[in-house]
Amino acid sequence: KQEVTQIPAALSVPEGENLVLNCSFTDSAIYNLQWFRQDPGKGLTSLLLIQSSQREQTSGRLNASLDKSSGRSTLYIAASQPGDSATYLCAVEDNQGGKLIFGQGTELSVKP
């Protein structure tokens, strides 16, 4: 059974720092991996989606990488800002499509 783990569970950094969030999964037979952001009391916003055949995706200050064979993905945030404070979740989709398994998330706090 697929399991998704995110480390660390919480992270606090000063503004301007570059940071890396980690996501690992136990079964490499995935279709894609998505990174989401969730603000307190709100729904999820998709940040980046990496297909299983891809190695990375970039959007603005965000870069996500995928190493399917080792079951790992990282989300790199450059020059962090207080507005980046939120919970970041990764989710893997199985090969048949449709089933998503989420990690528990990393709660990020960026201090001014």
Next chain:
Amino acid sequence: EAQVTQNPRYLITVTGKKLTVTCSQNMNHEYMSWYRQDPGLGLRQIYYSMNVEVTDKGDVPEGYKVSRKEKRNFPLILESPSPNQTSLYFCASSNTGYNEQFFGPGTRLTVL
């Protein structure tokens, strides 16, 4: 505006009283899905639908029913709610089952 809407946003009910949480999307998406989010357990998939009249179980389908009679709507039905179904529920949709998912704002359900 492209969006996923859920109603109601907040609901307090009693054990055994049937309820329906509606989900609607205006993006002509084929794929829709329901999740519940609980502290310490994260987001877990309840049911998903790859297209009209096609539904499949996620990880935690017990106690829930869904139907997909038309593309834009995917209601979640709790025939006999129990306190362990107290949770934050999210509906999501995507173009197919393999693309970026768009989430609704969430429905906070309390079963007494």
